[in-house]
Amino acid sequence: MPDNHQLNSQPESPHIGIIGGGIAGSTIALRLAELGIKVTLIEKGSSLVNGPPICHLHAGGNLYREISEQQCLTLLRQSIDTLKVYKHSANIRPTVIALPQHDKSQPEDLIPRLNILQAEYQQLIEQDSSNQVLGPSDNYFRLYSKSKLIKLAKKALPLKAQNSDDWMIPVAKNLDFDTVKFPLILVQEYGLSAFRLAATTILATDKLNTCQVLTNTKAINITKTKNSWKIKTNNMNSPIIAVDYLVNACGFKTGEIDDMLMLKRHRMVEFKAAYITHWHECKGQWPEVIVHGERGTPQGMAQLTPYANGYFQLHGMTQDITLFKDGLVSTSETSAQPQLEQKFINKIDNAWQAQNVFARTKKSIEHMTQFIPKFCSAQMGGNPLFGAQQIPGNDPDLRAADVTFNDNNYARAEIVKASSALDSANLIINKLIEKGLIQLNKSDIKLQFSVTHSLTQAEVTKKALSLAKQRNYPTDLAKVTNT
Structure with missing residues (x-):
């Protein structure tokens, strides 16, 4: 059965729909929900951040001498x-x-x-x-x-x-x-531990009443109305989800949503x-x-x-x-x-x-x-x-990429490295402010992650060990090193 987290947000908050619960989609959902913005995160898999292998922070791009x-x-x-x-x-x-x-x-x-x-x-x-x-x-x-x-x-x-x-x-x-x-x-x-990162997003979104997570859920069709998007899903509990703004964070399948919306993108x-x-x-x-x-x-x-x-x-x-x-x-x-x-x-x-x-x-x-x-x-x-x-684009050496926008309340998170996910979230917040969908000032949008930061190393690691086991990987990959 899909996981449904109950919503209890301010009625005036716009409803943001995010398709894809990888590192990009999960980070954007966390960032918005921590600011009190109503979010629904749709993920076709059984848990969040279960995509390509994440193992580096990439603090300076030193693994890639060919990049700019x-x-x-x-x-x-x-x-x-x-x-x-x-x-x-x-x-x-x-x-x-x-x-x-x-x-x-x-x-x-x-x-x-x-x-x-x-x-x-x-x-x-x-x-x-x-x-x-x-x-x-x-x-x-x-x-x-x-x-x-x-x-x-x-x-x-x-x-x-x-x-x-x-x-x-x-x-x-x-x-x-x-x-x-x-x-x-x-x-x-x-x-950077993929399992502890996944554990953080799962535990934090579970605590945030502004964030609804629908796992085992796939977007089947998307239509644009005058002021909103309607997402048809295979989730019997949430077959139709109406959102004010749509974020495509589908990773390597981002193009499938673009095709659904008849949008060109290289x-x-x-x-x-x-x-x-x-x-x-x-x-x-x-x-x-x-x-x-x-x-x-x-x-x-x-x-x-x-x-x-x-x-x-x-x-x-x-x-x-x-x-x-x-x-x-x-x-x-x-x-x-x-x-x-x-x-x-x-x-x-x-x-x-x-x-x-x-x-x-x-x-x-x-x-x-x-x-x-x-x-x-x-x-x-x-x-x-x-x-x-x-x-995104046609440069196979591109490593620092974030988000692109369309005028019709639609954004694509097109990150290549996990460290770019937060920039994507911040750019989307700026776009929501620009469109008048949310009312926040600069002090409001600093890196405020009070719920995420309330998590302890012990509970994150415990959840990460469980995820590694569920995904059939050695639990040693989830453990903290240098302790």
Whole structure:
């Protein structure tokens, strides 16, 4: 049965309908409902935020050396705001960035952008001290020479990492120095737990009487009347929902709603996957490790994301691992919805063949073993994390995107990264004010998340563990690390 949360909002509040309960739709619903605005969130799945794998905060876009400087600055600011809202979702550990020996670039090529990001972070802290969520600005990144790492490799592993050097010790002990260029870069780029983020949205929306959540509910048809939208659903308890403003937050299926409304829009959709491994011989607290590479080639980026108790999530930006042949598609002249091949839809809607999961996980382990030889003993640790990612426009390198509007009380949340969801919510609030649908001043629309912030780490983690189990993933992926 669909979940129906009772409404008890001010009668003068406009009714906002949001289709899609991923990170974008859920964040927009939370933001509006926390301000006392009446919201109905429609999600076809059984719970919220159950889409593509979220594992990074993306505080500065350092995983993507090919994106513009402006996108990096935008992602830094967005990530800081995201961390302030979803404070129980972060895995507080840094990220190590390395360039392989065969790469055309040099580590020094990355430093000018890091200096710009560090200066921007310092400026944001000076504007508002609460923005210091990534540690002190002078520690935003550090360089590690080969000689420094050789010395660290001789040190004992600390029980708990207390500083940058402590985080580098397991890397120094396990990295094959002959495979990478120096210096290595340690940057305060944290992890983001998809399960604790989902748990936060579920628990907070449940407490907000201005937010109605309809799960297991699909929008079948949408019609525009003079002053409202009417959403026809498959929910027997709420077959018709009338709203004053409509937000399309359907993720990679955003185009299906556009088609329903006969609206043109160019976008791309890309199917990706990450793989869960368990390294029994893992010792010490690991940072994330990124080894850059040319996307789509056999030398694509290798990405090692740590979780609790020796579990790691792996990306390999090759067509044998994270990327897929024909996995990136664009819109056609006749539809705003890019059409993925049926084999990808089957993976999303049903399940992977066990043989295919094992083969790709094995390749992801081999890809990382090039740089960390002892990782060869890692084994498949669970089902892959996968999904399709929408990219508005025609630039496959776009990472910082938010929302687009139509004049007829309709908005599309078109985020690529989770940290952009809050910007989408704020832009929608500004649009509602502009249209006179809500009456709020600047002090009213500051980042006020009193209900969300009332949640404790313990209750969020408890719910996250339950979600991981329900979704058939190791519960260690939901646990808080670095505690």
